[in-house]
Amino acid sequence: MIVAFTVNGEAVTARVAHPGSLLDVLRDELSLPGSKNACEQGECGSCSVILDGLLVCSCLVMAADVEGSSVTTVEGVAADGELHPVQEAMQRAGAVQCGFCTPGIVMAAIDLFAGSSSPSSIEIKEALAGNICRCTGYGAIVRALEGLATGGEQ
């Protein structure tokens, strides 16, 4: 079937291998490989996208169900080549090791900061509870976001 929706502000139509996931459509049909495919069961968060304003795991969204919806992937967060403040903060703090989890972390953090400009350390950790970094680079990731939350140069 064909599904029409919006990705990163652009109207798209995609062939959907019923009953495949949104993640498969993003990666295989729309050539947007930023959202990563790992656990396929909502455990790792590496496929996180924002769907109609809500952070979700795209591997758990049935593609057929996004007809008419709006999706933001990691490819869509750096407007006109300008890094999103979350990306900038993570880059500055060296909050990337192998990088596989990074797109999902970026999306979760963007969602967090969209709801509160100065989250506490606990709030940052809770917001990232659905994102696994198998390099265990959490320290630098949390420090980067704490820096952004306090407006400091960390």
Added chain:
Amino acid sequence: MVEVNFGHIQPETVAGLRRVDELKEWEGSRIGAGVTWRRIESDGPKALAEAARTVGSPQIRNAGTIGGNLGTASPAGDGHPFLAAVDASIELVSLNSTRTLDWSEFFVGVKKTARRGDELIAAVQLPEQLPERQEFGKIGIRNAMVIATVNCVVTRGDHGRTTVALGSVAPTPIRARAAEAMISAAGMPTEADLDEFQRLVMEEVRPITDHRSTEEYRRHGAGILARRLLERCLR
């Protein structure tokens, strides 16, 4: 979707419920099946909100619904103990009928419910009056993204009437009826009453050993968790 991703099922026909507005309606004590954990986390009755906060991760709570939890009917479902503790009922609709089942009729086994193939879970009906004191607790191997080893809700209302519901310790959520009857009749419980309450809970649960925990640990945990939640209700 997990089962689709893993190739366990390949459904020919699916119905997308995510944007069905009627299922998202939440009026007073009637919670639509499409209400997400995220909404329950902020707007739900105390112990159900506490349970909601322990469901999966932010991503899962944005997508997962109370109706989905019921449909899955996992023995470990975090929403179930609250529904059992307050004697909630489940509204099922088909093209031709609407029926309401007590939670104890709805759950029939591990991941098995009384829902017929032509029915949708439409809503959860809570009692109009909820017990004043209500506490949720969960034992798991970490704080986030964890499936319960034991989960439990204890409520305490007028005249010391106490309910105790537990998950992950039987094929379906259960009530520890003997423990409830004992403690409800005890007035202001003494230390000895609490000991007996804990013992009765441990006696009533029917846990198994699996990859997540052992029968012994779950039984032990159930007793301690129920007792602690009761103590919180008594404060």
